[in-house]
Amino acid sequence: MSTSAPKRLANLWDDAKAAAMSEPERLVYRSNLLGSDKRVTNYGGGNTSSKIFQKDPLTGQDVEVLWVKGSGGDSASIKLDGFSTLYMDKLRALKGLYRGVEFEDEMVGYLPHATFNLNPRAASIDTPLHAYVNHPYVDHMHPDAIIAIAASVNSKELTKQIFGDSIGWLPWKKPGFELGLWLGKYCEENPNSKGLILESHGLFTWGDTPKECYETTIAIINQAIAWFEQQTEGKTIFGGAAVPSLPAEQRRAIAAKLMPKIRGLISEDSHKLGHFDDSAAVLEFVNSNNLRPLAALGTSCPDHFLRTKIRPLVIEFDPANPDIDAVVANIPEDIAAYRVDYQAYYDRCKHDNS
Ligand SMILES: [Zn+2]
Structure with missing residues (x-):
C-alpha cells in the first residue's frame, strides 16, 4: 500500500x-x-x-x-x-x-x-x-x-x-x-x-x-x-497521537503473523481474503488518543455496513512493548466478543419484515 x-x-x-x-x-x-x-x-x-x-x-x-x-x-x-x-x-x-x-x-x-x-x-x-x-x-x-x-x-x-x-x-x-x-x-x-x-x-x-x-x-x-x-489545518485531530508508529518493516512482519490467525478465525462460515493497510491516514487514526471511542462510534454510511459491519474490532497492542505472541493468544477471545456484540446489535435492530 x-x-x-x-x-x-x-x-x-x-x-x-x-x-x-x-x-x-x-x-x-x-x-x-x-x-x-x-x-x-x-x-x-x-x-x-x-x-x-x-x-x-x-x-x-x-x-x-x-x-x-x-x-x-x-x-x-x-x-x-x-x-x-x-x-x-x-x-x-x-x-x-x-x-x-x-x-x-x-x-x-x-x-x-x-x-x-x-x-x-x-x-x-x-x-x-x-x-x-x-x-x-x-x-x-x-x-x-x-x-x-x-x-x-x-x-x-x-x-x-x-x-x-x-x-x-x-x-x-x-x-x-x-x-x-x-x-x-x-x-x-x-x-x-x-x-x-x-x-x-x-x-x-x-x-x-x-x-x-x-x-x-x-x-x-x-x-x-x-x-x-x-x-x-494546524489543529490536533483524533485527540493527538498516543503512540508512535513502529518502522514499516516491523509493521509488516507483525501483520504477517496476525493475518493468518485472523483469517482462520473469521473464515468459519465462508472463506475470506485479508487486506493490510498501513497508509499514513490509517496510522494517524490507529495511533491516536481517540482511537477507541471513535472506533466504537462505527461507520456512518449505511452502504458501508454491508462490507464492514457497524464498527471495527480494535485489537489491543502496545508498540512500546510489542508482545505479538500475547496479541495472537488473545485474538480468539477478541473475535468471540465481537461476534456476541454484533449478534446482540442485529437482534436488537431487526424487524419482522426486514
Ligand atoms: Zn448509495
Whole structure:
C-alpha cells in the first residue's frame, strides 16, 4: 500500500482514449476510473449510468435506453455485462403504476418488464435514482470526504456553506422508487445544479457528457477535501497521537503473523481474503488518543455496513512493548466478543419484515 497518496483526486480522463469508444464503452471507462480510487467509493458501493439512444431490436427505431450498474459487482472492475439496460419510456411509465411510498418496494418487481434487448443483468434497487434524473449521465458515489459531510448533524448547512447553489441536499431516504422521484423533482426545480448530497449516504452528480459528469464528481469531492484541509489545518485531530508508529518493516512482519490467525478465525462460515493497510491516514487514526471511542462510534454510511459491519474490532497492542505472541493468544477471545456484540446489535435492530 502506498503511504504517501496525495490528498486530492487526479482527473484521469483521457480524451483520446474516450474518443475511440462507443457510448456503453465510455460508461465502463468512466465507472472504472471512478472505482479505481477507494476515496471515491467503497468496494461494491455506488453506481453509474448513461442514457443512450440505440436501435430497438424489435422495431428498428432509435429508443432511449438506460444503462445502469446492475446488482452486484464493483465499479473498478465492472465490464459491459455488469450493466442492466432498460427502456426509458417504460421506466417513465412506471410512475403511473406507483401507489405511494408505502408500496414502493413492489416497484422493484416491475423493473424486469422494462428490460432492453433481453439483458440478463438484474436491475438494482438504485435504478430509479438514475432513471428520473433528467440528465443523460449520472454518477452516484460514496466518497469519504462527502460522507463526512453527509453524516454530520448539520449536513444541510455544511453542504450550503461549502458548495453554495451548485450542489443540493436531500434528507436521508432509503434508496428506492420514492427517492428516485425526489431526485427527479430536485433536478426539475434546480436546472443549474450539478448534483446533490443525500444525507447520511453519499453524492449524486450529473452532466450532459460523460466527461462532464466524471469531472464534476472529481471536482466536487476535491472541493470537499480542500474544505476539510482548511478546517483541520494546524489543529490536533483524533485527540493527538498516543503512540508512535513502529518502522514499516516491523509493521509488516507483525501483520504477517496476525493475518493468518485472523483469517482462520473469521473464515468459519465462508472463506475470506485479508487486506493490510498501513497508509499514513490509517496510522494517524490507529495511533491516536481517540482511537477507541471513535472506533466504537462505527461507520456512518449505511452502504458501508454491508462490507464492514457497524464498527471495527480494535485489537489491543502496545508498540512500546510489542508482545505479538500475547496479541495472537488473545485474538480468539477478541473475535468471540465481537461476534456476541454484533449478534446482540442485529437482534436488537431487526424487524419482522426486514
Ligand atoms: Zn448509495
